[in-house]
Amino acid sequence: MKRWLVLIALAVAGLLLLRNEIAMMLFRQVIAKQVSTDIVAEHAAGVHVASCGSGTPLPDLTLAGGCTAVIAAGRLFVFDVGEGAPETLARMGLRPARIEAVFLTHFHSDHVAGLGALALQRNLGEGVSTALPVYGADGVAQVTRGFDAAFAQDHAYRLAHHHTLTTPPQALQLDPRAFAPPTEGYFPVVYERDGVSIRAFSVPHGPVKPAVGYRLEHDGMRVVISGDTMSSTNLVAAADDADLLIHEALAPRMVAEIEKAARAAGQETLATVMHDIPNYHATPVQAAEAARAAGVRALAFTHMIPPLPRRLLEGPFLEGVSQVYDGPVYVLRDGTLLSLDAGAAPEERSLL
Ligand SMILES: [Zn+2]
Ligand SMILES: [Zn+2]
Secondary structure, three states: OHHHHHHHHHHHHHHHHHHHHHHHHHHHHHHHHHHHOOHHHHOOOOEEEEEEEOOOOOOOOOOOOOEEEEEEOOEEEEEOOOOOHHHHHHHOOOOHHHEEEEEOOOOOHHHHOOHHHHHHHHOOOOOOOOOEEEEEEOOHHHHHHHHHHHOHHHHHHHHHHOOOOOOOHHHHOEEEEEEOOOOOOOOOEEEEEOOEEEEEEEOOOOOOOOOEEEEEEEOOEEEEEOOOOOOOHHHHHHOOOOOEEEEEEEOHHHHHHHHHHHHHOOOHHHHHHHHHHHHHOOOHHHHHHHHHHHOOOOEEEEEEEOOOOOHHHHHHHOOOHHHHOOOOEEEOOOOEEEEEEOOEEEEEEEOO
16 A cells, blocks of 8 residues: 555656646647638638627627628728737637738727738748738728828837848738718628628717628628618628628617616716717627528627627627527627538537
C-alpha cells in the first residue's frame, strides 16, 4: 500500500516538474489547429451564415458588436463590423483575409466600430493586396476615411516594422463603395459576382438615415439581414420567400425593467436611453410577424436588446413568437454557424 502511495507521489511530482512542457505541448497543438483552420474553404459549397457579433452597445463580455457573415461561393461576405467582431471572426476560423467585401447597414457605432481592427486582422492573412471594399449607403466614405485617418500612423509603423513583407500600403485601407439609399419597394443590386447577388433595401430606424438591410442570393438560396429596424413593410417585401431572415429585436418588457432599475439607482441618463430605444427597434413578435408575412422558412434573432447571457432569458425574450410564427427560430450567439438546407431547417453548430 505504502509503495503505491510513493509511486503516486513521484508521478505527481514528475507531472509538476513537467507542467510547463505539457502546457507547451497543448499550446503547440491548439496553435497548429488555429492557424490551419479555414472554415470558408471547408464550406465552399452551399450557403452558410455565421454570427460574428450578436451584441449591441449594452455591455456583454460574450458578445461582439453587430456582425453577420455569410459564406457563399467560397467567399466571405461580412455585414456590419461592431467592436470585437474582427477578433471573433478570426477565432471562429473565418479568416479575415477571405473577406470579399463588407456591407454596412448604417453608421451607428455598434455596427462600424471594428472596421479599423478588421483591416489589420485581414492583413495577417495571405494574398491581400487591395483595400477592403466597404459597401454602404451614402455617407459610408466619411466613415471609412475616418478609420483610415485614425489608423494611418499604426499602418506606417507596421509596414516599417515588417519591411520584408511586400504588403502594399493600400492593403491596410478601406475602399468605400457608396450607393444611393433605395426608395421604398426598390431593392437594387449593389454586388454581383460569380452567382452571388446582394441587394439593399431601406428600413426605418429614424433618426438614423440612411439605414438599410441586405438580401443575399446564391445557389437558389435567399438570406435576408434586417440591420437595425422598426417593424417594416419594406423588409417584408424584400424578405419574400427567404430561406433565412436574420432580424434584430428589442424586448420591451425586459428593457422597461432596466429603465426602472436605472431610475431607482439614480441613473437618469441610462433610464432615458432605455425609455427612448424601443421606438426604433422591432419587438421579437414584430420580427416573427414579418417572418410569417414574408413566408420565410427560418428566423434567427441577432442584436438582442437586452443581451441574454443565460439561455433561461430566451424564454421571456421570445414570449409570443411561437404564437405568430411556426417555423424554426434561432437566437444567435457569437460563434453560431447556420448551414442552409433547401429541404430542411438550417443546421446549427458553434465554431467557438
Ligand atoms: Zn445597433
Ligand atoms: Zn442602430
